[in-house]
Amino acid sequence: MRHIPTPDLQRRRLLTGAACAGAAGLLAPFAARAADYPQRPITFICPWPVGGTADQSMRALCQVASGVLGQSIVVENRAGASGMIGTKSLSQAQPDGYTIGQIPISVARFSQLGMLQLDPRSELTYLARTSGQTFGIAVLASSPFKTLKDVVAYAKANPGKLSYGHAGIGGATHVGMEEFAMAAGARFNAIAYKGGAAALQDVLGGQIDLLADSSSWAPHVESGKLRLLATWGESRATRFKDAPTLKELGYDVVVEAPNGIGAPKGLDPAVERKLRDAFRTAVQSDAFKQVADRIDAPVMYLDGPDYQAYVAAVYQQETALIARLKLKEMLQKG
Incomplete structure (x- = not known):
């Protein structure tokens, strides 16, 4: 004997089907946009002045990544407040993949010192860690x-x-x-x-x-x-091998301050993957490595999720460091 659904069951099936169809309809435009991305030039916010080492390295990366993505990446320098003006602008941009930028690791410290009003552990999208600096x-x-x-x-x-x-x-x-x-x-x-x-x-x-x-x-x-x-690095600088590191001299201090690239929170996952792949290729390119060598910026690549985990770990370290060095008191004194 064939089972005939009750009116309630039929209604639930109709509602479920309508919900699935509605969800598919909502997701379809995002999927289409991700598949077509990028369709226009991308803005890259560099939070440092033109011509500095960070600016040089970011421009080299953007040049390679633009070739991978098939769209130009326009670098805009928004310097000030130790890099935090540009980082704040990045965090407030539309999460559509058309505004990305450099995220310096100092966000972990300055967010706790009140110079950046956001939590870098959860309010940014991380695409790649790129290179360090030689201090x-x-x-x-x-x-x-x-x-x-x-x-x-x-x-x-x-x-x-x-x-x-x-x-x-x-x-x-x-x-x-x-x-x-x-x-x-x-x-x-x-x-x-x-x-x-x-x-x-x-x-x-x-x-x-x-x-x-x-x-x-x-x-x-x-x-x-x-x-x-x-x-101040973990090992001696390539161009200055005669200079010892602080660690070699008996001081347990390592400062490399690696740079990274990110986007606003809420980026479409498919767009995020395209950008992560593009900048992975850029960091590993000979063109970028040549610039990095010239400005003494050791390559320190991490994929986006790993860079986010790294930022979270550094955030905890900075909490202790801020207290130990009394940095909040120093800032208040100017």
């Missing part, structure tokens, strides 16, 4: 300090007398130098600048004793104007 401590070639050991000995004997220039309170050069000072049991006179270029000019002019910066010092070390006392 170091440099002095004039005529400086009496021949080694970092000389610097530490003098700083311990004369607390707060030796001055060093850095690119801004709470930034990688400031925090890295203060981590080193704490590990060495020394105290320095930290001079904050609005960028590494200004600090470099003052150390070249003899106004400050030490420079803590990424590789702005590189050409001056090669020309003999500056002496590089130490670098």
